[in-house]
Amino acid sequence: MKIEVADHSGFCFGVKRAIKIVEDNLKKEQDVYCLGPLIHNPQVVKSLMNRGLKIVKDISIIKEGALVISAHGLEPELVKKAAEKGLKIIDATCPLVKKAQKYAEQLKNDKYHIIIIGDKNHAETKGIVGFCGTNFQVVGNKSEIDIKRLQSDKKIGIVSQTTQGIWNLREISTTALPYSDELRIYNTICETTLKKQTAARQLAKRSDVMIVIGGYNSANTKRLVEVSKETGVKTYHIETAQDINLAWLKDKKKIGISAGASTSPESIKEVITVIKKQTTIL
Amino acid sequence: MKIEVADHSGFCFGVKRAIKIVEDNLKKEQDVYCLGPLIHNPQVVKSLMNRGLKIVKDISIIKEGALVISAHGLEPELVKKAAEKGLKIIDATCPLVKKAQKYAEQLKNDKYHIIIIGDKNHAETKGIVGFCGTNFQVVGNKSEIDIKRLQSDKKIGIVSQTTQGIWNLREISTTALPYSDELRIYNTICETTLKKQTAARQLAKRSDVMIVIGGYNSANTKRLVEVSKETGVKTYHIETAQDINLAWLKDKKKIGISAGASTSPESIKEVITVIKKQTTIL
Numbered sequence: 001m002k003i004e005v006a007d008h009s010g011f012c013f014g015v016k017r018a019i020k021i022v023e024d025n026l027k028k029e030q031d032v033y034c035l036g037p038l039i040h041n042p043q044v045v046k047s048l049m050n051r052g053l054k055i056v057k058d059i060s061i062i063k064e065g066a067l068v069i070s071a072h073g074l075e076p077e078l079v080k081k082a083a084e085k086g087l088k089i090i091d092a093t094c095p096l097v098k099k100a101q102k103y104a105e106q107l108k109n110d111k112y113h114i115i116i117i118g119d120k121n122h123a124e125t126k127g128i129v130g131f132c133g134t135n136f137q138v139v140g141n142k143s144e145i146d147i148k149r150l151q152s153d154k155k156i157g158i159v160s161q162t163t164q165g166i167w168n169l170r171e172i173s174t175t176a177l178p179y180s181d182e183l184r185i186y187n188t189i190c191e192t193t194l195k196k197q198t199a200a201r202q203l204a205k206r207s208d209v210m211i212v213i214g215g216y217n218s219a220n221t222k223r224l225v226e227v228s229k230e231t232g233v234k235t236y237h238i239e240t241a242q243d244i245n246l247a248w249l250k251d252k253k254k255i256g257i258s259a260g261a262s263t264s265p266e267s268i269k270e271v272i273t274v275i276k277k278q279t280t281i282l
Numbered sequence: 283m284k285i286e287v288a289d290h291s292g293f294c295f296g297v298k299r300a301i302k303i304v305e306d307n308l309k310k311e312q313d314v315y316c317l318g319p320l321i322h323n324p325q326v327v328k329s330l331m332n333r334g335l336k337i338v339k340d341i342s343i344i345k346e347g348a349l350v351i352s353a354h355g356l357e358p359e360l361v362k363k364a365a366e367k368g369l370k371i372i373d374a375t376c377p378l379v380k381k382a383q384k385y386a387e388q389l390k391n392d393k394y395h396i397i398i399i400g401d402k403n404h405a406e407t408k409g410i411v412g413f414c415g416t417n418f419q420v421v422g423n424k425s426e427i428d429i430k431r432l433q434s435d436k437k438i439g440i441v442s443q444t445t446q447g448i449w450n451l452r453e454i455s456t457t458a459l460p461y462s463d464e465l466r467i468y469n470t471i472c473e474t475t476l477k478k479q480t481a482a483r484q485l486a487k488r489s490d491v492m493i494v495i496g497g498y499n500s501a502n503t504k505r506l507v508e509v510s511k512e513t514g515v516k517t518y519h520i521e522t523a524q525d526i527n528l529a530w531l532k533d534k535k536k537i538g539i540s541a542g543a544s545t546s547p548e549s550i551k552e553v554i555t556v557i558k559k560q561t562t563i564l
Binding site: 183 | 463
């Protein structure tokens with residue numbers, strides 16, 4: 001049996017950076033809060049909570065202290081509210097997400113109708129939306145585009161959640177193109193995301209089964225699962241080694257592993273160890 | 283036998299406007315020159331020449347008088363040269379071509395690598411190129427894109443010759459997209475061109491044979507021929523009624539006619555008359 005881990009698996013630059021910012025501030029600050037999970041990995045977040053990070057759902061709960069903006073960013077309205085409360089703002093927004101926010105703001109200022117490609121309920125999308133003013137639509141795929149709104153606005157701008165697939169961006173762009181006099185597309189899909197997807201696809205093609213590790217709430221991990229499934233290979237999404245089911249690996253010779261941007265190296269190692277142990281039993 | 287003319291056939295707004303500008307000026311001015319054909323219809327141009335219009339190939343030939351800029355536009359360098367010579371400039375550039383030139387200039391000023399979709403040797407393309415500075419490439423289709431140049435420039439802008447097809451613009455845009463951080467697409471394909479293509483396609487589908495009338499040097503007419511051929515129907519490109527071959531119409535019940543943007547209503551009528559006469563003989 002062969003276990004192979006896809007290139008570019010696990011922690012990306014933005015996630016590493018966010019964790020380090022929080023670790024540094026936990027040493028300096030008394031009360032460090034984060035609105036929702038810092039990154040979409042419950043285990044890593046739990047470990048930071050054990051070291052003092054407080055995760056809250058609503059800013060109104062915080063009386064004083066420091067507020068960390070998660071790697072996914074935050075709506076400017078909420079940042080303003082936190083600053084007005086006198087909270088210290090610690091910005092752990094991934095620089096690539098910040099770029100997407102900046103482009104959205106520019107499109108708003110230049111009076112474009114903005115299409116945001118992403119998941120409406122994801123923190124990153126909500127953050128980007130916060131920079132768009134009122135003339136925008138969030139779409140997950142081309143079938144969700146509100147064509148009527150494109151027809152009334154001839155200047156159309158597109159930004160994408162950083163973890164989307166390039167094919168989705170292409171399809172949505174070509175759908176919008178005939179309705180526009182000017183189409184401005186900001187390709188804000190992060191390069192690591194693209195590399196992860198390519199590597200996962202390639203590995204899936206030469207594997208008998210694929211295990212994708214990452215938070216169940218992680219957009220980029222879900223995308224890796226999709227990409228792997230598209231190759232036709234049986235693919236399982238797990239959060240930790242404990243989620244592995246012995247039956248999945250039966251009679252499989254080549255096991256491929258891919259991991260989302262917020263999956264720690266330890267978590268990947270643990271999965272490999274468990275697979276090796278279990279397959280000895282099989 | 284049924285003869286049907288496609289909707290939106292013949293003279294477009296820009297062509298009518300250019301002819302009127304020249305006719306008006308021929309009454310007022312002593313010497314009226316045009317650099318190359320005013321529009322891509324040799325018969326119409328000949329008729330204007332009979333009324334005094336002088337077509338020249340090189341600006342150096344002109345000593346004094348007025349220079350008409352053709353409907354396809356002209357490189358700003360040549361316009362400057364003409365003005366320096368003391369020639370009166372009469373601008374008959376189609377306003378939609380002017381828009382494409384303006385967008386190209388804006389992309390140059392904003393430091394984008396510019397992709398111009400068009401035919402390198404067409405007057406309109408040459409005119410647009412004149413506004414692009416040095417950082418541009420002209421491509422006829424996606425296979426002609428110089429990817430290396432896209433990779434070194436992350437800001438990419440696209441403008442199109444006004445008579446191109448929307449599918450070509452779509453394909454070239456999606457090919458360029460993954461290489462860009464920002465892709466700005468100006469959809470400069472003129473709406474009449476699109477309507478002509480759609481109408482020609484629909485008519486071709488219900489015809490036994492298609493006759494497309496227009497200058498052999500006319501880009502938009504050539505596109506109509508392509509669009510018609512794509513439906514699988516036998517299609518013939520003619521410039522005037524004299525080009526019709528009796529054999530083409532034998533045993534055909536439904537004859538479709540489409541005409542380029544610089545084809546006069548008289549020319550279309552003449553073709554219909556000739557077809558009717560010939561088919562009486564058949």
